[in-house]
Amino acid sequence: MAVVYRSWKALTQNAILTRSVSNSLRLYSQKPPAPVVPLVNVEVDDKSGVAVVTLNRPPVNSLNTPLLTELGAAIKNLEDNKSRGMILTSSSDTVFSAGLDILEMYNTPKDQLSAFWTTLQSTWLSLYRSSFPTVAAINGHSPAGGCLLALSCEYRVMVGPKFSIGLNETQLGIVAPPWFVICMRDVIGHRQTELALTTGRLFSAPEALKIGLIDSMVSNKAEAMAEAQKFITQFAKIPPLARKLTKESVRGEGIRYMEDNMIDDLQIFMDLVTQPKIQKGLEMYLATLKKK
Numbered sequence: 227m228a229v230v231y232r233s234w235k236a237l238t239q240n241a242i243l244t245r246s247v248s249n250s251l252r253l254y255s256q257k258p259p260a261p262v263v264p265l266v267n268v269e270v271d272d273k274s275g276v277a278v279v280t281l282n283r284p285p286v287n288s289l290n291t292p293l294l295t296e297l298g299a300a301i302k303n304l305e306d307n308k309s310r311g312m313i314l315t316s317s318s319d320t321v322f323s324a325g326l327d328i329l330e331m332y333n334t335p336k337d338q339l340s341a342f343w344t345t346l347q348s349t350w351l352s353l354y355r356s357s358f359p360t361v362a363a364i365n366g367h368s369p370a371g372g373c374l375l376a377l378s379c380e381y382r383v384m385v386g387p388k389f390s391i392g393l394n395e396t397q398l399g400i401v402a403p404p405w406f407v408i409c410m411r412d413v414i415g416h417r418q419t420e421l422a423l424t425t426g427r428l429f430s431a432p433e434a435l436k437i438g439l440i441d442s443m444v445s446n447k448a449e450a451m452a453e454a455q456k457f458i459t460q461f462a463k464i465p466p467l468a469r470k471l472t473k474e475s476v477r478g479e480g481i482r483y484m485e486d487n488m489i490d491d492l493q494i495f496m497d498l499v500t501q502p503k504i505q506k507g508l509e510m511y512l513a514t515l516k517k518k
């Protein structure tokens with residue numbers, strides 16, 4: 227019995243040894259795993275306490291579920307740490323965000339589609355109602371969902387003149403949901419919103435400045451960051467609770483819309499986006515983007 231046991235032990239030890247040698251060899255011959263690159267970078271300035279939140283999903287920062295989840299978590303973290311302010315920008319030199327990732331809406335299983343929209347709703351709400359001041363430093367094109375992110379901040383400074391911004395959903399055959407509309411209307415007013423959204427117009431930075439869609443146009447990202455910092459600095463002497471409650475009051479319609487209609491809004495999105503006609507439209511739009 228002892229012999230059998232010893233042989234069995236030797237055999238298994240041998241096997242373990244062989245396995246670990248071959249694993250090591252395999253490890254040596256394999257490339258090291260690619261580092262996990264965050265889709266959202268957060269850097270907090272020691273002196274001002276202002277956080278720079280950078281969208282980092284090349285090539286165009288299209289908003290998919292993981293990116294929206296990271297952005298939502300970053301905002302929550304800033305809330306928990308009583309942030310002094312947040313500047314939202316992009317790691318790209320030409321695109322702030324291309325809006326919602328169309329691949330998340332095209333030919334997508336229903337549970338994924340639902341998770342995508344729910345994540346967008348909750349991340350948007352946390353940005354829109356954040357207690358700290360927010361600025362979008364728009365350093366590139368900002369169509370559709372990209373424009374929504376910018377509109378949800380309190381101030382927009384954009385690099386111009388060559389980049390464009392707007393809610394172009396109707397051009398794609400889809401509809402900007404009511405909370406997109408509220409954001410736009412609060413910034414540029416009812417008349418301009420109706421004109422802009424029914425045509426799905428994208429505005430150049432100078433045009434956007436003219437109608438108040440952006441607050442300021444600068445010539446490069448460094449200038450945008452400096453102006454964003456300046457905007458946030460003016461709140462240093464304003465009592466934070468008074469600021470937060472005032473912001474919630476001014477933004478009450480959008481906040482209440484989302485709080486009261488999350489499920490209906492999801493249902494309408496699902497019903498609309500899964501229609502064969504809309505799916506065909508998205509397919510054709512994707513093909514045009516790829517052909518460019």
Ligand SMILES: CC/C=C\C/C=C\C/C=C\CC/C=C/CC(=O)SCCNC(=O)CCNC(=O)[C@H](O)C(C)(C)COP(=O)(O)OP(=O)(O)OC[C@H]1O[C@@H](n2cnc3c(N)ncnc32)[C@H](O)[C@@H]1OP(=O)(O)O
Pocket residue numbers: 285286288320321323324325326327328329367369370371372394395398400401402403404491494495498499512515516517518
């Ligand atoms: C009554 C009704 C009530 C309620 C309604 C409720 C629900 C309504 C239903 C739906 C609403 C859904 C809302 C959607 C909002 C959106 O955000 S939709 C997205 C709209 N976005 C766009 O139209 C922008 C498209 N992109 C561009 O115009 C250009 O890419 C951009 C100018 C941003 C940058 O140009 P450039 O630097 O030249 O890059 P490329 O065009 O070459 O693109 C590089 C690659 O990226 C791919 N890509 C670009 N944009 C997207 C995107 N949004 N999603 C997925 N992929 C994108 C592009 O195909 C290239 O891919 P490739 O490298 O060729 O593989």
